[in-house]
Amino acid sequence: MTGSNEFKLNQPPEDGISSVKFSPNTSQFLLVSSWDTSVRLYDVPANSLRLKYQHSGAVLDCAFYVQNLVGTHDAPIRCVEYCPEVNVMVTGSWDQTVKLWDPRTPCNAGTFSQPEKGYVLSSIEGRVAVEYLDPSPEVQKKKYAFKCHRLKENNIEHIYPVNAISFHNIHNTFATAAMGPRWQ
Numbered sequence: 735m736t737g738s739n740e741f742k743l744n745q746p747p748e749d750g751i752s753s754v755k756f757s758p759n760t761s762q763f764l765l766v767s768s769w770d771t772s773v774r775l776y777d778v779p780a781n782s783l784r785l786k787y788q789h790s791g792a793v794l795d796c797a798f799y800v801q802n803l804v805g806t807h808d809a810p811i812r813c814v815e816y817c818p819e820v821n822v823m824v825t826g827s828w829d830q831t832v833k834l835w836d837p838r839t840p841c842n843a844g845t846f847s848q849p850e851k852g853y854v855l856s857s858i859e860g861r862v863a864v865e866y867l868d869p870s871p872e873v874q875k876k877k878y879a880f881k882c883h884r885l886k887e888n889n890i891e892h893i894y895p896v897n898a899i900s901f902h903n904i905h906n907t908f909a910t911a912a913m914g915p916r917w918q
Contacts, residue, residue: 743776745783751911753795754900758818761902764909767793797823804835805842856896860884862910883912 747768757763763784764776769792775785797814807827815824822843823835834844856862863879883894894912901908 741781743778743783744781745774747772747774749792750913751897752793753813753898754909754911755796755798756900756902756909757798758816758903761905763798764900765796765798766911767796769793804837804840805833807831807833856899856910858895860893860896860912862896862899882910 743764743766747766747770749768749770751766751768753765753767755765757765762778764778766774766776768774771789771792773787773789773793773796774783776782777784794810795813797816804823805825807825807829808831809827809829811825811827813826816822816837817824821837823837824832825835826832830847832846833842834846835841836843860883861879861881863877865877883896885892885894896910896912898911899908
């Protein structure tokens with residue numbers, strides 16, 4: 735599954751990857767959460783696992799920020815981000831809310847209900863698409879899609895579902911993760 739611009743990290747999760755995040759300060763570190771109940775910190779250039787945290791249930795997202803529990807939602811939290819510019823933790827949940835948290839104190843700094851709208855960034859067909867909610871023709875011209883996470887063996891193409899995408903805030907690049915075959 736590795737091409738000239740791809741490489742496989744050592745000691746990957748044992749189940750589907752739910753999120754991948756680059757460190758906000760350096761491209762050296764990649765944080766990976768998984769349905770196998772783990773969060774792993776990789777040193778990308780060294781291709782080594784630096785830390786592994788085991789949780790009691792599937793971990794759906796991860797973020798670079800060291801802090802205790804800041805709050806909860808009424809349903810599982812699907813995404814979490816830390817914004818250092820304003821020192822706020824942002825969480826999105828399947829309870830259809832986005833919440834802002836002040837990480838210095840366990841208090842909710844705001845709750846915003848979200849409509850039942852959404853768009854797909856990745857697919858089980860090994861594709862990634864960039865979509866825009868703005869219906870104007872000039873914005874819609876910017877959307878695109880591409881194939882990834884494919885492996886051809888013995889003239890058979892294996893296609894792996896894309897489970898997670900993370901954009902790097904400095905280099906304007908992104909990483910994708912797919913559930914591939916298990917190698918012994």
